[in-house]
Amino acid sequence: MKLLHKDIEKDNAGQVTLIPEEAEDMWHTYNLVQVGDSLRASTIRKVQTESSTGSVGSSRVRTTLTVSVQAIDFDSQACQLRVKGTNIEENQYKCWFPHLL
Structure with a gap:
């Protein structure tokens, strides 16, 4: 894993940027x-649009997406991390994002 950025304070609060x-x-x-x-991550989502016609x-x-983590699951067979949470930063698309990769 590559550590791109680390900003940790004495009370263990802070942020890190990791690339698996x-x-x-x-x-x-x-x-x-x-x-x-x-948790902030880039994702691809399908967006539906309706024209004037x-x-x-x-x-x-x-x-x-920036998600407040509510639950975490690791699938050992697929080596996938699943995170469930609510979106805490406004997004230009009206979508529901129940989890990330």
């Missing part, structure tokens, strides 16, 4: 993230 480089890095991240933490279209957009 191997599947095993998700396990280490699982052991770092706690309920109540904020009433036709509906959809497109895939990249957006950044």
